[in-house]
Amino acid sequence: MTEQTMILGAGLAGLSAAYHSGYPVFEMRHRPGGAADSSSEQGFVFDLGIHVLQSREPYFLKLLEVLGVSLVTHRRNGWIYSNGSYSLYPFQVNTSHLPWNLRLQCVLGFLMRERDGQPGNYEEWMVRNFGQGFAENFLIPYARKFWRVAPSEMTYEWTGERVPQPRLVEILKGMFRDQDTNMGTHTTFQYPTAAGAGFGAIAAALASKIEPIAYGHRATFIDPVQRVIHFNGGEIRRTYDHLISTIPLPELFRIIPDAPAPVLRAVHRLAFNSIAIVNLAVDRPQVSDKHWIHFPGGETPVFRMSFPGNFCQGLNPEGTSTLQAEISYDRNDRPDRDDLLRQVRADLxxxxxxxxxxxxxxxxxxxxxxxxxxxxxxxxxxxxxxxGYLKRVNISTCGRYGEWKYLWSDQSVLSGKRAAQQILREKSRTPVASENLV
Ligand SMILES: Cc1cc2nc3c(=O)[nH]c(=O)nc-3n(C[C@H](O)[C@H](O)[C@H](O)COP(=O)(O)OP(=O)(O)OC[C@H]3O[C@@H](n4cnc5c(N)ncnc54)[C@H](O)[C@@H]3O)c2cc1C
Known part of the structure; x- marks a missing residue:
């Protein structure tokens, strides 16, 4: 058994770590991409939940160019469905379709909002920034539906540009007419154009430059003292000098049973939601010209609906349309597949x-x-x-579920690059791919 640095997981972060270091990757599935993968069945291509790019990271964009990933740019056509009608996103500046009492509640709440002092949680942050009307009628119900926890149980450090913050004049204008603003995320966005590939084209392009990727290798046990890792229940064993893990932290600690009790208790306190993705295809062209619709209300469990065929040509056969609904759930309360299909079809x-x-x-x-x-x-x-513990046992983590951060795909790629380069620096070796790019 030879000792080497190895990477766990061939999602975007793991692929990027491998691309920038040359270290081998071990992946439990039989394909790359993880959460950024796409599937294709009967000519219908679906991503794993809506995936579009709005990267402003010059390095990432250059990397896509070097990898030959071509992109199409779209102007956002995003909507909100609420109270039986559609409004342009973001609804904070597009309330003209709502009943007057709601419009007035929103604007008065905005004017009267408390602005002094620091909010103690995400719910307070919404009320302070947008006022009671917006918060109680839209933002808080949407947050509960999306996150599956009360927003008072969350911090708000992640919000940044993700929750658009309007000015009074924009709110007032929006009470009378739709405004197609540049507010919020994804005002323009990009999507890979490779025929039939979907968003998965990015992971596929990275994977094509990496050798070897050991597919079908599920890490099942790690002894961090002896630095031994088992795959597939011990069928394959390797020693390592350093591990770069991109697998979700709770999964990583499931296979390090001997980690100290305070660390395992800390892992237990990490929270996440799960997403059910309902993919549909129908025999009618362009059922909608929209890119996506948010559903803040209780009329459907769907929090977001998108139309993959509007992101790029060739993701569905001519004369058909594809639709994707996303529903979040608590992992201990997974919805029934058939009930969900029936409900989503009826709601649509x-x-x-x-x-x-x-x-x-x-x-x-x-x-x-x-x-x-x-x-x-x-x-x-x-x-x-x-x-602190992982550092002591030579395991670095990166990516969305390794850093345990709300990372978009470009940020996951950069996270993998950083993790790999850190180890190369410690070993005083030159990064493999990045000198061509930076
Ligand atoms: C619903 C949804 C929508 C999103 N929308 C967007 C968007 O619009 N735009 C955007 O830029 N980003 C979006 N993202 C974020 C983007 O998908 C992630 O940032 C990125 O894919 C994370 O990559 P990763 O490599 O960190 O993690 P992952 O993709 O989860 O990779 C981890 C890999 O580890 C493997 N693995 C797990 N356990 C083991 C094990 N025991 N042994 C071996 N391998 C294992 C997994 O199979 C997986 O391949 C979205 C994410 C979600 C969930």
Whole structure:
């Protein structure tokens, strides 16, 4: 058994770590991409939940160019469905479709909002920034639906540009007419154009430059003292000098049973939601020209609906349309597949997106156990405990579920690069790929 540095997981972070170091990658699945992968069945291509790019990271964009990933740019056509009508995103500046009493509640709440002092949690942050009307009618219900925890249990450090913050004049204008603003994320966004590949084209391009990727290798046990890792229940064993792990932290500690009790307790305090992704294809072209729709209300469990065929040509056969609904759930309370399909189809008809006579050509539900990292109040301290221990046993973690951060795909790629380069620096070796780019 030879000792080497190895990477766990061939999602974007693991692929990037390998690309920038040359270290081998071990992946439990039989393909690369992880959460940024796409599937193709009967000519219908679906990503694992809506995936679009709005990267402003010059290095990442240059990397895509070097990898030959071509992109198409779109102007956002994002909507909100609420109170039986559609408004342009973000609704803070597009309330003209709402009943007057709601419009007035929103604007008065905004004017009267308390601005002094620091909010103690995400719920307070919403009320202070937007006022009671917006918060109680839209933001808080949407947050509960999306995160599956009360927003008072969350911090707000992750919000940044993700939650658009309007000015009074924009709110007032929006009470009378739709405004297509540059507010919020993804006002323009990009999507890979490779035929039939979907967002997975990025991971596929990275993977094509990496050798070897050991697919079908599920890490099942780590002895951090002897630095031994088992794959597939001990069928394959390797020693390592350093591990770069991109697998979710709770999964990593499931296979380090001998980690100290305070560390395991800290891992237990990490929270995340899970996402059910309902993929549908129907026999009608362009059922919608929208890119996505948010559903803050209780009329459907769906929090977001998107139309993959509008991101790029060639993701569905001519004369058909694809639709993708996302529903978040608590991992201990996974919805039933058939109930979900029935409900989503009925909701889409009720919201005027599908017609009763649309013929469904394809339907599937994908359950993503790890959806969004929840920034609960315990997170920061738990991560300090966890990372302190991992550093002592020569395990670095990176990526969305390794750093345990709300990272977009470009940030996950950069996270993998940073982790690999840190180890190369410690070993005083030159990065493999990046000298061509930076
Ligand atoms: C619903 C959703 C929507 C998103 N939308 C966007 C978007 O619009 N734009 C955007 O830029 N980003 C988006 N993201 C974020 C983006 O998907 C992530 O930042 C990125 O894919 C994370 O990559 P990663 O490598 O860190 O993690 P992962 O992709 O999770 O990679 C981890 C890998 O480890 C493997 N693994 C797990 N356990 C083991 C084990 N025991 N042994 C071996 N291998 C193992 C997994 O199979 C996986 O391949 C979205 C994410 C989600 C969940």
């Amino acid at each position: 008809v009720r919201c005027g997106i599908l017609r009763g006579d649309d013929r469904v050509l394809f339907e599937d539900v994908v359950f993503q156990n790890y959806g969004y990292v929840i920034y609960n109040h315990a997170r920061e301290e738990a991560l300090r405990e966890i990372q």
